[in-house]
Amino acid sequence: MPSEPLIAEHVLEFPGGYTRTTGPVIGRFLTELRDGRIVGVRTADDRVLVPPLEYDPATGEAVTGTFVEVGPAGTVLGWAWVETPRKGHPLDRPFAWALVKLDGADTSLVHAVDAGDVKAMRPGLRVRPRFRPEADRVGHITDISCFVPEVTTMVSHVRTEYRVQPGRSLARFLESVREGVFLAGRCTHCDKVYVPYRTTCPQCGSSISEEVELPDTGTVTTFAINNLPDPRAPEVPFVSAYILLDGADVPMIALMGDVPAHEVRQGMRVKAVWVPPEERTRSMTNIRWFAPTGEPDAEL
Amino acid sequence: MREVAVVAFAQTKHTDHDEGLIEPELISPVIQEVKRLSGLTRFGFTCSGSCDYLAGAPFSFVSALDAIGAWPPISESHVEMDAAWALYEAWVRLQHGDVDSALVYGYGKSSQGDLREIMTLQLDPYYLAPLGLDQVSFAALQAGALGADPAALREIVRRSRADGRANPYALDLPEPGEEGYEVEPLRPSDAAPITDGAAAVVLAAGDLARELVERPAWITGIAHRIEPHYLGMRDLARSASAADAARAAGVGKGPVEVAELHAQFSHEELILREALGLPPDTVVNPSGGPLAANPVMATGLIRIGEAARRIIDGGASRTVGHASSGPCLQQNLVTVLEA
Numbered sequence: 279m280p281s282e283p284l285i286a287e288h289v290l291e292f293p294g295g296y297t298r299t300t301g302p303v304i305g306r307f308l309t310e311l312r313d314g315r316i317v318g319v320r321t322a323d324d325r326v327l328v329p330p331l332e333y334d335p336a337t338g339e340a341v342t343g344t345f346v347e348v349g350p351a352g353t354v355l356g357w358a359w360v361e362t363p364r365k366g367h368p369l370d371r372p373f374a375w376a377l378v379k380l381d382g383a384d385t386s387l388v389h390a391v392d393a394g395d396v397k398a399m400r401p402g403l404r405v406r407p408r409f410r411p412e413a414d415r416v417g418h419i420t421d422i423s424c425f426v427p428e429v430t431t432m433v434s435h436v437r438t439e440y441r442v443q444p445g446r447s448l449a450r451f452l453e454s455v456r457e458g459v460f461l462a463g464r465c466t467h468c469d470k471v472y473v474p475y476r477t478t479c480p481q482c483g484s485s486i487s488e489e490v491e492l493p494d495t496g497t498v499t500t501f502a503i504n505n506l507p508d509p510r511a512p513e514v515p516f517v518s519a520y521i522l523l524d525g526a527d528v529p530m531i532a533l534m535g536d537v538p539a540h541e542v543r544q545g546m547r548v549k550a551v552w553v554p555p556e557e558r559t560r561s562m563t564n565i566r567w568f569a570p571t572g573e574p575d576a577e578l
Numbered sequence: 579m580r581e582v583a584v585v586a587f588a589q590t591k592h593t594d595h596d597e598g599l600i601e602p603e604l605i606s607p608v609i610q611e612v613k614r615l616s617g618l619t620r621f622g623f624t625c626s627g628s629c630d631y632l633a634g635a636p637f638s639f640v641s642a643l644d645a646i647g648a649w650p651p652i653s654e655s656h657v658e659m660d661a662a663w664a665l666y667e668a669w670v671r672l673q674h675g676d677v678d679s680a681l682v683y684g685y686g687k688s689s690q691g692d693l694r695e696i697m698t699l700q701l702d703p704y705y706l707a708p709l710g711l712d713q714v715s716f717a718a719l720q721a722g723a724l725g726a727d728p729a730a731l732r733e734i735v736r737r738s739r740a741d742g743r744a745n746p747y748a749l750d751l752p753e754p755g756e757e758g759y760e761v762e763p764l765r766p767s768d769a770a771p772i773t774d775g776a777a778a779v780v781l782a783a784g785d786l787a788r789e790l791v792e793r794p795a796w797i798t799g800i801a802h803r804i805e806p807h808y809l810g811m812r813d814l815a816r817s818a819s820a821a822d823a824a825r826a827a828g829v830g831k832g833p834v835e836v837a838e839l840h841a842q843f844s845h846e847e848l849i850l851r852e853a854l855g856l857p858p859d860t861v862v863n864p865s866g867g868p869l870a871a872n873p874v875m876a877t878g879l880i881r882i883g884e885a886a887r888r889i890i891d892g893g894a895s896r897t898v899g900h901a902s903s904g905p906c907l908q909q910n911l912v913t914v915l916e917a
Contacts, residue, residue: 290635308704358762
């Protein structure tokens with residue numbers, strides 16, 4: 279009879295970790311890092327290697343004894359995005375591995391960039407090291423917790439408060455909306471019907487005196503599907519549409535409802551959905567939205 | 579140079595899980611198989627490639643000798659590298675002229691640990707390993723530096739897996755489906771699968787090779803080159819060391835019918851094709867390559883074995899086997915095989 283595999287847990291570990299000597303070149307780099315500075319070493323060819331190596335990788339010659347402070351800022355040359363960090367990674371949230379060419383260096387340093395979102399990463403991104411607090415630095419590559427993008431944007435908060443009035447023509451329109459009526463104005467000169475009601479014709483400039491009551495039915499002329507939430511919309515995505523009320527010559531913008539976003543189309547016949555009469559005020563919120571009537575589509 | 583040929587090659591049916599075999603049990607069948615194919619039972623030199631970190635035990639390769647039969651004492655060596663480098667050492671050993679045959683083998687069980695993090699331990703201990711930079715992460719840095727076309731990568735994965743399904747020794751992996759990034763820009767299927775397995779090759783020199791098989795796969799060029807370790811000191815979009823090794827091995831001196839490339843990530847195939855200067859009509863990784871089976875420490879040797887097998891079988895007359903070592907194709911070995 280086959281038996282279950284016999285499995286043992288096994289750990290390979292040197293308790294406390296190896297002690298490694300650093301030599302003068304790597305040791306200098308780690309010492310400076312502990313002090314919050316990043317240095318490179320100059321080669322005989324006058325290139326600056328960061329991190330410093332004992333020998334010039336291009337020629338194999340010993341590097342000079344000259345150390346040069348670089349950065350602290352640098353430029354991202356290449357990157358890879360880690361969405362799910364591993365246990366051993368330097369950050370516990372999504373981050374980028376990056377090749378960072380520090381200012382003054384001729385080579386690039388591999389480290390983590392805490393950019394928040396992959397969309398923040400691009401070649402040429404300017405970054406700066408975030409050092410651990412001085413008391414926590416020991417002379418280790420992780421004395422730099424990570425790099426962070428330089429500041430290129432800031433949020434400025436603007437909020438001022440007003441009390442506004444709609445003006446006479448719109449106030450007249452909203453009064454009629456409270457009564458469940460769309461009030462329009464007709465320019466006798468141009469023979470155009472404008473809704474919401476207005477007192478001058480935007481086409482010829484003449485005064486409008488003729489009021490026209492329009493029905494609450496119309497046709498969708500165009501529309502947009504919105505994927506960003508809006509407090510006035512019932513859900514996301516929602517559709518805002520231009521609706522040409524029957525008898526009007528200009529469309530009115532309104533929400534669509536009672537229909538999946540992808541079914542809304544040009545030419546669709548719609549009717550306003552009103553809140554109950556006792557809830558109505560002088561406001562467009564009296565109309566919840568426009569909903570399809572089910573009639574055949576209209577020619578536009 | 580002394581003429582040296584691959585005369586036998588064998589590999590396990592690789593698995594994506596631990597079959598419960600210890601290393602000598604894993605390699606014994608392939609050793610028996612190359613002995614049978616070559617007709618040799620003793621070898622002038624024996625060399626293996628493996629990695630103690632895969633087993634999590636020091637000198638784990640020593641116990642593998644139980645599968646070889648080391649009494650009376652044999653001349654033996656080991657590299658802590660892919661066994662392709664054991665083959666190189668054996669080739670050099672045969673150049674001395676005092677022995678005529680060599681047994682080379684490699685094996686690895688990636689299933690026992692976390693290969694992605696074990697590969698962190700190959701990195702320099704001062705600047706890279708302490709960051710926890712894992713295998714997929716450094717490969718993704720290289721893929722990002724290359725800026726490879728995602729459709730080209732996907733096609734490499736698709737082709738490799740389809741070829742792997744036709745190869746009885748490789749894993750049966752499905753067509754790549756929709757998947758998120760593992761480390762952007764690499765997706766899980768861009769990485770070679772976790773695999774357990776082993777392989778063995780017999781090399782023979784001159785007349786012995788001609789006696790043993792009808793069509794020895796002659797090693798007409800073999801070279802390896804290495805470049806700086808630190809990833810920020812080199813152009814990751816190219817493999818200068820692979821190009822140099824290919825030039826030294828003489829890849830471009832004739833047509834290349836088949837090239838088996840040790841590309842453990844899909845983008846590495848693009849870099850290697852360019853570095854080796856492979857013409858468009860070269861068939862790359864018809865075995866499925868590492869993306870279809872990656873028994874670490876044997877994968878590079880299998881590339882040479884697969885390239886040789888096509889010559890021994892009579893299916894091709896000039897092929898190339900490539901092996902790589904280190905992060906982001908740091909070291910590359912190129913072998914040209916001819917009928």
